[in-house]
Amino acid sequence: MNEFRHRQAAHCESGVVSSMLSHHGLPLSEPMAFGLASAMSFAYLPFIKIGGMPLIAYRMPPRWIIRRASKRLGVRFVSKTFRNHKRGMDALDRQLDAGQIVGLQTSVFWLPYFPDEMRFHFNAHNLIVYGREGDEYLISDPVFEEPVRCPAADLQRARFAKGALAARGLMYYPVKVPQRIDYERVIPAAIRTNEKIMARAPFPVLGVRGIRFLADNLIRTSKRSDARKRLPLYLAHIVRMQEEIGTGGAGFRFLYASFLQESAEQLDSRALAEAAEALTAAGDRWREFALAAARVSRKRSEMNIDELADLLRDCATREAEVWQLLAQWQASDRLRDGAQA
């Protein structure tokens, strides 16, 4: 069996990347994996429906973290999908027998070790298999405190569940891992990409503007004729997207703030530390919004939609300030580099 240490993470994909690369000799925290992949975002996507509700995303789409983090760090992953279920399981076994730890994309619903209340149909969950014993696989699921076990038949079903974001048995493992990270280079590049996503998105439903769009949409929804039935479900839907299944709190805002703080220490930058604090404050507002929205959706407090929308707008303003701080930091950084050259 492989010498592998399980580490709990807030989010499955950044957790898998962080654990896998650390295992292969490149120590990397979860916030670093998330931040270097420029994975924080906001998107209100009305044409993708989940249970009749628009998709509201607080991060970039699945697979983004693995792709972007590996590109930025110079890691090479081998990924394979399978048509044939049995071949997919055999390929996994071969890698495990060869001593490799293997990342898998799976459905959440069909993993029996998930508590019943957490089982929903989401096909882009990530986990690490680090061994097998008899008919059971030994799994390091990043969102759990301890390693877990899963029977082969269930794991197969979870890997090959069809539908939106279907994994098609996807498995991956790194074949080339560098031994060090050039933080001076990768942190500014990662932040620049993320600043583009959040502050300079080409559509009004993306980035900081997307948050304001959601606030306006909340008010529009409250004026629909079916608002009494739809609004509580809509609010619940938003809060679930923000807090359920591993966002590290406040829809990845605390995770990214933690990345900014770690970056501030790496680069000894006062500006980055300030940005981290400002984003933490924005995250706190998101948590306030979640609490208020949950109460309204449960009808435990009066519907005051204007107040909820204002909370969202405040989140948007605060985040806009964070990205402005970061843009200024980049500009002054370039200036300093120019002076040195």
Add this chain to the structure above:
Amino acid sequence: MERRKVPQDAACSTYGGHRKLVYAVDDDGHYTGVQSLGWEAESEVTRLAIEEFEALRDEAWLRAHHGLTSPLEVHMYERRMDLPLLAGASGIWRWRVRRHFNPKRFARLSPRLLRRYAEALGLDVATLKQLPPRRSSSS
């Protein structure tokens, strides 16, 4: 969020006794991972989503009982799926799935189609064809 303010609402938790990792700052302003036993806001919306599926299932059960829909619709909600999800998971177009909610059509379904539904729902074909026993909402 400050470390001391990380919610530990175990009583209403939807984590099934597990603890989830969130990021919070300690007294010196440093970020650390903190385990949380549950949060009221999250539990409430999770429960709401589950109850919505249960309500749909019970309502479909009544209609199936009166011969107005097929067991397929009941099984679908029982598995926390809706029409687009079941269509995606079975690879059968939505309009066809909708037609299979007709009890007469469902009764005549080919073994091949039944197997595809059974596979998508994680049931055996015999169970799929039967209306499951009635369940109470507050399970």
